[in-house]
Amino acid sequence: MSSADSPDVEAQRGDAESVDEDASVRSVDDAVLNVSNLHKHFGGIVAVDDTSFSVERGSITGLIGPNGAGKSTTFNCITGVYEPEEGSVTFDGTDITGWEPHQVANQGLVRTFQIARELPEMTVLENMMLAPKDQLGEHLWRSVLPGARGAVVEQERELREQAWETLEFFEIDHLAEEYAMNLSGGQRKLLDLARALQTDPEMLMLDEPMAGVNPTLEEKILDRIHALREDGYTFLIVEHDMDLIMEHCEHVIVMHQGGVLDEGTPEAIQSNEQVIEAYLGGEV
Amino acid sequence: MSTDTVGSDGEDNAPAPMVRPSWFADIGRIAAVVAVTYAFFIILGLLAGLNVNYMMSFLERITFYGAVFAMGALALNLHWGYTGMFNIGVIGFMGVGVYAMSFVTASPDASPAGLGLPIPVGILVGFLAACLAGLVIALPALRVRADYFAIITLGFSEIVRLLVLSGSLRTLPGGYGTGGGSGISAPRTDSVVPWLQSKPVTGEIVDSIIWAGINLGGVPDSVMENYIYTGILIGVVILIFLLLTRIAYSPFGRVLKAIREDELAARSLGKRTDRAKVVVFVLGCGLMGLAGMLWLGRRTLVNPNNVRPIWTFYIFVALIVGGAGSNTGSVIGGFVFAAFVYDGPRYLQRVIESFYEVQAPPTIADAFVSSNPMAVIDYLVNSMDEIRYIILGVVLIVLMIKRPQGLLGHRKEIAAAVDLSRHDTSRGGANTTDESGTTGSSGGESDE
Numbered sequence: 001m002s003s004a005d006s007p008d009v010e011a012q013r014g015d016a017e018s019v020d021e022d023a024s025v026r027s028v029d030d031a032v033l034n035v036s037n038l039h040k041h042f043g044g045i046v047a048v049d050d051t052s053f054s055v056e057r058g059s060i061t062g063l064i065g066p067n068g069a070g071k072s073t074t075f076n077c078i079t080g081v082y083e084p085e086e087g088s089v090t091f092d093g094t095d096i097t098g099w100e101p102h103q104v105a106n107q108g109l110v111r112t113f114q115i116a117r118e119l120p121e122m123t124v125l126e127n128m129m130l131a132p133k134d135q136l137g138e139h140l141w142r143s144v145l146p147g148a149r150g151a152v153v154e155q156e157r158e159l160r161e162q163a164w165e166t167l168e169f170f171e172i173d174h175l176a177e178e179y180a181m182n183l184s185g186g187q188r189k190l191l192d193l194a195r196a197l198q199t200d201p202e203m204l205m206l207d208e209p210m211a212g213v214n215p216t217l218e219e220k221i222l223d224r225i226h227a228l229r230e231d232g233y234t235f236l237i238v239e240h241d242m243d244l245i246m247e248h249c250e251h252v253i254v255m256h257q258g259g260v261l262d263e264g265t266p267e268a269i270q271s272n273e274q275v276i277e278a279y280l281g282g283e284v
Numbered sequence: 285m286s287t288d289t290v291g292s293d294g295e296d297n298a299p300a301p302m303v304r305p306s307w308f309a310d311i312g313r314i315a316a317v318v319a320v321t322y323a324f325f326i327i328l329g330l331l332a333g334l335n336v337n338y339m340m341s342f343l344e345r346i347t348f349y350g351a352v353f354a355m356g357a358l359a360l361n362l363h364w365g366y367t368g369m370f371n372i373g374v375i376g377f378m379g380v381g382v383y384a385m386s387f388v389t390a391s392p393d394a395s396p397a398g399l400g401l402p403i404p405v406g407i408l409v410g411f412l413a414a415c416l417a418g419l420v421i422a423l424p425a426l427r428v429r430a431d432y433f434a435i436i437t438l439g440f441s442e443i444v445r446l447l448v449l450s451g452s453l454r455t456l457p458g459g460y461g462t463g464g465g466s467g468i469s470a471p472r473t474d475s476v477v478p479w480l481q482s483k484p485v486t487g488e489i490v491d492s493i494i495w496a497g498i499n500l501g502g503v504p505d506s507v508m509e510n511y512i513y514t515g516i517l518i519g520v521v522i523l524i525f526l527l528l529t530r531i532a533y534s535p536f537g538r539v540l541k542a543i544r545e546d547e548l549a550a551r552s553l554g555k556r557t558d559r560a561k562v563v564v565f566v567l568g569c570g571l572m573g574l575a576g577m578l579w580l581g582r583r584t585l586v587n588p589n590n591v592r593p594i595w596t597f598y599i600f601v602a603l604i605v606g607g608a609g610s611n612t613g614s615v616i617g618g619f620v621f622a623a624f625v626y627d628g629p630r631y632l633q634r635v636i637e638s639f640y641e642v643q644a645p646p647t648i649a650d651a652f653v654s655s656n657p658m659a660v661i662d663y664l665v666n667s668m669d670e671i672r673y674i675i676l677g678v679v680l681i682v683l684m685i686k687r688p689q690g691l692l693g694h695r696k697e698i699a700a701a702v703d704l705s706r707h708d709t710s711r712g713g714a715n716t717t718d719e720s721g722t723t724g725s726s727g728g729e730s731d732e
Contacts, residue, residue, distance in 0.1 A: 129704065
């Protein structure tokens, strides 16, 4: 891998497909992620029941639903944390059903967690340096044998530049040498996102990226997400804040009781009475 | 929101160069701790007018045990300090190494019989056997949760002890076997020294060291051999230290730390944590086997009593004293533990005895009813061997309350093969080199 994951270089990818003016019109054949008939249950509880949807390449897609609707379980089934009992997940033309989390990530589908999972007793920079994939030095012998270590050191220098660039992009470079555990909740969310980007993904799945984030920082994160979308990244975002979803997503999927209740543009969703009843509070 | 609190802190740190401990400065730091400890005991001994030979053999003992505990703590640090794998079966892997080596090197005529191969072959086989044991344990054990993993390793170490103790393995067809409770008689590992003497280049070096010892220091031949053997151990500790430091400052070490911190997060970033865990577990077990061989192989006999779980506990305490997560801390912890907790109290007893005559009553009850007001203290001094365990417990409790991270545990040791400071600020780069220079000279400071 080269330094292809710096945001600037990604811009080329964005130019290649700047068609998103018309994003509300869905063309399924440009789906980067396809989920079909997913099933998952825990004991007697059916968490995900026959869920199917697809995510368009280069879009910001929202996934909403009341608590217990199966959003997080769906996330976990897609990213390999759980293995679905039925159904399939296709990412970028490859069937990734039942893959291990590291395989899914290396395929270019990277997630963040509802509660930020920073590596607390590692510095922000170490967190960032961990993420890039296919690092030579991850093989023990390359890191240890005298002759082989030169290439590792060389690559570390490149990755260091890239880490600093990304930290600057997220404006947390002043925290670079802090232990991640010393960061505030919002800063951890930023770090989580920045770190996920370091893996050079195709698509990012963000599980409640704004939970516990103050409005100023929320603006900042949203700015970053939009900037990255311009660069060609695809986003699937689980979020509870309806205003936010309606304002920032071009496509919304509503889950309820383990299945997909409705999907469409924010406007269409808002006027669906079932959705209003299930999620928006019931007042028609 | 809390951007301010952390931010201001970070702002202060941002221009400051990152402290990147260099292995060279760290070896200096370890040497300083050892030198201070030697000086402490020598001064104490001189004040008490102890026999010089006794003092020398004491220093040799704490160096030998210091090296053994350092090796154990380094290997355990790789498992627990770095990767977060709570291995409480350390002695089991040591035992596998020692028994395999003893079997390979014991004389074919002895009972139980061995293969009679040279010691270096025995050490290699012992190392590989411990690695293999690690692999066999790792495959099932790393699939379960951390606490069950700990139980499996503890179970393994007891299985090893009970197996070698078992009557049915005592003598096997062909005269081989574990020897049951009486163990295997193997050649002393410190016959490595005569072996070195028989080789062309090393022979001359060893001969001249022994000559110097006899003629300049008046030290007997056999004692010099002990010194040389301990010297070899120190060399092995340095090699292991360098190997593990290289791992620590590498992307592989970064993955290990990430496994310790949050394995699912590491997996979600595409890291093959399962593979890294197996590799590191096997390597650590091999190093534990090596430590066991160099420790127990010094005697002519290995028996099941040598592989009791208390040794796992000792090594854990050594690592906790030094600071889990730091290789430098592991070595310092191993030495400090050997000098002050494992062996020091006995020395102290000799020192106290040299100042006044200890008249110890036979039991603690007698001490309390005795008319002599010093009787209780006399009793305690006289039972120093047992008091050591109380000291051990007190040290552990005080450490857990006052400094749970150990002597060096809270130092930032950044897992990367290069300095991660911002490259383009030339000022930062210049300062960094300065800093690594000063960490060595002002070593004592951060040890406190």
